[in-house]
Amino acid sequence: MKWLILGPEIYFLAVAAVFLTLSMMRPNGRRDFSAALFLAGIGVAVTLAAVRLEGSLVYGAYRVDLFSQVFKGLLSMGFFLVVCLCSNLNGIQEARHPEFYLLLATCTLGMMLLVSSLELLTMYVALELTSYSLYGLVPLRSGGGQQMEAGIKYFLAGIATSALMLFGMASLFGATQTTYIGELSLKLPGLLNTPMAFIGLLLTLCGFFFKLALFPFHVWAPSVYQGAANQVTAFVATATKVTAMAMIARLVSMSHGNTSLAHMLIALAIISMTYGNLVALVQKDFKRLLAYSAIAHAGYSLIGILSMNPTGYAAAAFYALAYLATTFICFLVVVKVASDGRDVAIVQLAGLHRRSPLLAMALMVGVFSLGGIPPTIGFTGKFLVFTAAMQKGYFLLVLIAMINVVVSLYYYIQVVRAAFLLEPDEELPRINLSAPATILTAVMVVVIIVGGIFPRYLFQLAQAAVQALP
Amino acid sequence: MIMELAGFPYLSAILLNCVMGLLVILFIPREREALVKWISLAFSGIALALSIYVYCAYDRTLGGLQFVEKLLWVEPLGIHYFNGADGFNLPLILLTGIVHFTGVLTMWELRGRVKEFFAFAFTLVLGVFGFFMSMDLFFLFIWFDVSLFPMYPLIAIWGTTRKEYGATKLFLHVLAGSALVLPGIVYLAVASGLHTFDIVALMQPGVLTPGQQKFAFLLFYLGFGILAGVWPFHTWSPVGHVAAPTSVSMIHAGVLMKVGAFGILRVGIFLCPLGWEYWAPVMAVLATIGILYGVFVGLTQVDLKYVVAYSSVSHMGIVGLGLSTVTAEGLNGAVFQMFAHGIMTALLFSSLGYIYDKTHTKLIPDLGGMSRVMPVASGYFIVAALAGMGVPGFASFWAEVTVFISALKVYPALGSLAIFALVLSALYMLRVVQRTFYGQRNERYAHLSDVSFSLGLPRMILVATMVLFGLFPRLMLDLIQTAVIPFMGGLPR
Numbered sequence A: 001m002k003w004l005i006l007g008p009e010i011y012f013l014a015v016a017a018v019f020l021t022l023s024m025m026r027p028n029g030r031r032d033f034s035a036a037l038f039l040a041g042i043g044v045a046v047t048l049a050a051v052r053l054e055g056s057l058v059y060g061a062y063r064v065d066l067f068s069q070v071f072k073g074l075l076s077m078g079f080f081l082v083v084c085l086c087s088n089l090n091g092i093q094e095a096r097h098p099e100f101y102l103l104l105a106t107c108t109l110g111m112m113l114l115v116s117s118l119e120l121l122t123m124y125v126a127l128e129l130t131s132y133s134l135y136g137l138v139p140l141r142s143g144g145g146q147q148m149e150a151g152i153k154y155f156l157a158g159i160a161t162s163a164l165m166l167f168g169m170a171s172l173f174g175a176t177q178t179t180y181i182g183e184l185s186l187k188l189p190g191l192l193n194t195p196m197a198f199i200g201l202l203l204t205l206c207g208f209f210f211k212l213a214l215f216p217f218h219v220w221a222p223s224v225y226q227g228a229a230n231q232v233t234a235f236v237a238t239a240t241k242v243t244a245m246a247m248i249a250r251l252v253s254m255s256h257g258n259t260s261l262a263h264m265l266i267a268l269a270i271i272s273m274t275y276g277n278l279v280a281l282v283q284k285d286f287k288r289l290l291a292y293s294a295i296a297h298a299g300y301s302l303i304g305i306l307s308m309n310p311t312g313y314a315a316a317a318f319y320a321l322a323y324l325a326t327t328f329i330c331f332l333v334v335v336k337v338a339s340d341g342r343d344v345a346i347v348q349l350a351g352l353h354r355r356s357p358l359l360a361m362a363l364m365v366g367v368f369s370l371g372g373i374p375p376t377i378g379f380t381g382k383f384l385v386f387t388a389a390m391q392k393g394y395f396l397l398v399l400i401a402m403i404n405v406v407v408s409l410y411y412y413i414q415v416v417r418a419a420f421l422l423e424p425d426e427e428l429p430r431i432n433l434s435a436p437a438t439i440l441t442a443v444m445v446v447v448i449i450v451g452g453i454f455p456r457y458l459f460q461l462a463q464a465a466v467q468a469l470p
Numbered sequence B: 001m002i003m004e005l006a007g008f009p010y011l012s013a014i015l016l017n018c019v020m021g022l023l024v025i026l027f028i029p030r031e032r033e034a035l036v037k038w039i040s041l042a043f044s045g046i047a048l049a050l051s052i053y054v055y056c057a058y059d060r061t062l063g064g065l066q067f068v069e070k071l072l073w074v075e076p077l078g079i080h081y082f083n084g085a086d087g088f089n090l091p092l093i094l095l096t097g098i099v100h101f102t103g104v105l106t107m108w109e110l111r112g113r114v115k116e117f118f119a120f121a122f123t124l125v126l127g128v129f130g131f132f133m134s135m136d137l138f139f140l141f142i143w144f145d146v147s148l149f150p151m152y153p154l155i156a157i158w159g160t161t162r163k164e165y166g167a168t169k170l171f172l173h174v175l176a177g178s179a180l181v182l183p184g185i186v187y188l189a190v191a192s193g194l195h196t197f198d199i200v201a202l203m204q205p206g207v208l209t210p211g212q213q214k215f216a217f218l219l220f221y222l223g224f225g226i227l228a229g230v231w232p233f234h235t236w237s238p239v240g241h242v243a244a245p246t247s248v249s250m251i252h253a254g255v256l257m258k259v260g261a262f263g264i265l266r267v268g269i270f271l272c273p274l275g276w277e278y279w280a281p282v283m284a285v286l287a288t289i290g291i292l293y294g295v296f297v298g299l300t301q302v303d304l305k306y307v308v309a310y311s312s313v314s315h316m317g318i319v320g321l322g323l324s325t326v327t328a329e330g331l332n333g334a335v336f337q338m339f340a341h342g343i344m345t346a347l348l349f350s351s352l353g354y355i356y357d358k359t360h361t362k363l364i365p366d367l368g369g370m371s372r373v374m375p376v377a378s379g380y381f382i383v384a385a386l387a388g389m390g391v392p393g394f395a396s397f398w399a400e401v402t403v404f405i406s407a408l409k410v411y412p413a414l415g416s417l418a419i420f421a422l423v424l425s426a427l428y429m430l431r432v433v434q435r436t437f438y439g440q441r442n443e444r445y446a447h448l449s450d451v452s453f454s455l456g457l458p459r460m461i462l463v464a465t466m467v468l469f470g471l472f473p474r475l476m477l478d479l480i481q482t483a484v485i486p487f488m489g490g491l492p493r
Helices: A002-022 A029-049 A066-088 A094-116 A120-140 A146-176 A181-191 A195-212 A220-227 A230-253 A259-280 A286-306 A310-337 A357-371 A377-391 A395-420 A435-453 A456-466 B010-026 B033-057 B090-109 B114-133 B137-148 B151-158 B163-191 B210-227 B236-243 B246-271 B273-299 B304-324 B328-359 B375-389 B395-410 B412-437 B453-471 B474-489
Strands: A055-057 A062-064 B003-005 B066-074 B079-085
Touching (some): A002 A029, A002 A066, A002 A094, A029 A066, A029 A094, A066 A094, A066 A230, A066 A310, A066 A435, A066 A456, A094 A120, A094 A230, A120 A230, A181 A195, A195 A230, A195 A259, A195 A286, A220 A230, A230 A286, A230 A310, A286 A377, A286 A395, A310 A357, A310 A435, A310 A456, A357 A377, A357 A395, A377 A395, A377 B137, A377 B163, A395 B151, A395 B163, A456 B066, B010 B079, B033 B114, B066 B137, B079 B114, B079 B137, B090 B114, B090 B246, B090 B328, B090 B453, B090 B474, B114 B246, B137 B163, B137 B246, B151 B163, B151 B236, B210 B246, B246 B273, B246 B304, B304 B395, B304 B412, B328 B375, B328 B395, B328 B453, B328 B474, B375 B395, B375 B412, B375 B453, B395 B412, B395 B453, B395 B474, B453 B474
Antiparallel strands (some): B003 B066, B066 B079
16 A cells, blocks of 8 residues: 555556557557546546655655655646647658657656655656657657757767756765755755765756756757747746756755855856847747746746755746646647748747637737746736845846846747737648637636636645655 | 735726737637627626726825735735826726727727737736736736737737837837836836835835935836837837727727826836936936927828828927926926827727728828818817817817926926927828818728728727817816825825
8 A cells, every 4th residue: 555655656666568569559649638637637637646645665765745746747737748749740751650659648647756765866867767758759750850860969968967967966976975855854964065065966956957947957948949849849938948947946956055055056047037038039930939937937037046045946846837737838838830930030920810819819819928028927927026036135137037037039939920910921721629629718818817817726736745855 | 915905906907808809709619700799899888887887986085005916926025916097097987997998999990800900919918907007016017018019910910000129119119118118117116125126116116225225226217218209219119000000099098108108107207206306307308308209200291191100209398397397387288288199199090990991091192182071080189189289179289288397397398398389289280181181082082981980989989088188188187296296295295
């Protein structure tokens, strides 16, 4: 019975096994999609049912608590939503579809293990499971050659940061003689003024900075966003970011408000926001633009974490949810506009308001939520993060972040302009959304707006979840 | 859940009515343009009726905050859904109701993407109503941005002269303002130590130290001042006004610039009175420069809409001058001027819109002798121009006189300069009226028909409002007094 608390993990392992079996059968895209959608839907139910479970396994290396379960819930929702986008998986050869779902499931499984692991080596193994699934997913796209470039870039940058991370973990172990987060968080605050422990913690964080695409670990993001299949990018842009935010919060909370670490993170946050927003200004491809916007958002989300107070961690968790919903809706539009699986340039959004008014509205809501304009969930996320930073007295940081928000509005408004104002050179056909797709889009729009004006319960949930942090 | 409700929630009803209007419009098929217009008219009519009711039902003998609706929203952060009406915001709620209703009527002949236009317009007005009635900083900021973002599509899609440039410039300027306001709001909530966004709780004396007030006031003055068209942050406003379609210009100059001025009043002056006193001389200088600048630049314009736009800069300077006097009369006049200028400028843009729709030009040299072609349409513009000059009998006269008297007392030199500018403004308004409406009749436009009764209706309502409050200024001044006197009395001195 003890193993029942691993319900979600066991379930996703089973999902992976199902697709392993399917990959050995004759290719059938419809069958794979229906199976994936069905299994992902049940996966959400399983994780939500497991939200209240608590327990500890393997001598405390693996802990199931509200923090991990909330993030597992988010991850299974991310998995479900991305599978929803796969009804026309045209960017990937049909024969590869089972492998695509298989890797997606193992990647989700890896991230679920990650948010529960409380020991450095467990963490590393779980992270590698996630990473290797992604190394397989990125170059899975058919045609061209850019997917290979993206895949190799991602792989090389990924293993390099893995090495840094291992080095960091070794230093942490050297400084504290333990790999357990629980013991680390007791010993670290006194040791953080020694270079070994400080560098160790910082390098350990690098592995997750890489996943979050925080400057200077962002170099892979533009190529991967553009080069990978749209659905894969959607997954990379949502689920992996959520996990990275959770893990950075977990590791940073070990330092118990160390100021030099906070200053380091402030510098990274400012550079990341500014760099991401400035480079995004000149982008022509929508997915590439979203990549640079993700680099900027990595900076915003870090503001909540570096505040190192309960409001800050709760704000970061809320921000992760907001970012998941907001980014997903943008990729939903990308996938529907590029029904043949190609890339979408911003000018190709022209005339969207006539081709599909609902998608145009969804795009506007999504982009404004990314930009942080009320009453969207993106604004509320930023507001909470800024409140946390202000409680620590980081006024200048908040002001710089707000200036960044205004800079970013320029390129977000270009997307809205394309969708509502520009007329396409040739008349393009209407985009006909199926009934489930219409409902999904409408629900996401409602979630973004209602979450924005009524954040109460979500924020309380986030507050309850981060109490599990040391 | 803590909840305070004084009777039927009329204020929320206004907001809900706008939301309903928006939703109903979204679900009408886009081909049914006439239906969209009628639905918009009905919902804006209900909003107007409700705002008139609230204006009249406010108990002036009692004063203070009435129609209070308070609901705890996010407990850990101290956010409340908190609406209330007092002598400061009631005139502006009424103004919004009138301008929106007449704006819908003014756009009755709109062709193309009608549904989207009215949907965006309702979103904008929803934000403006919410901003005026909210007493919680968090919601105040939400409504602030809700009222700003529809400006971009409204101008960029349906606008005219250099519309994309104007829309982008406006959007980035006003959102840069909101980027200063948000840190200010969060700073106040955290620095006060109360961890609440409730304006009433934060405005208690002694909650914020003088240093905090001086710092925060500057943020609010700059942040909201950009939207209020304070010189030298006004540059977006003429470009945006000129590019916008008629009813958007009306809402924009008539209501949205007041959102900025009201933000300075409600957030800056209410919460940071010491900062207000400290920065008042700077405000006065900037406001006077704005008044003079608007007049002088207005003198040389050839585009009618630019003339009106610069007159707005000048008239908003008068609001700023009134606020900067730190006296009861000054505040009184400033709030009255917000209302009067809103009505007047809506009338100017509305009457201009009709002329532009028919002649397809708004360049003064191309027009001329319009009063012989369309005497009624010209009449509306001339009436509004007279009001703009501050002729007695119109609401703006009382507002400007009140401001100037208090300004002369507090800043004699700046006050005299402002009055000098007012004389000049008569000159440029008369110049425009003479060149556009009198003189040789332009044969090109001889065949054009005059404004019909139904199309003239919105202008009639605006003229009637101006004259009503011009002849009976106490209808408004007494109401504003109920808020100004206790507020000034409560200031620490």
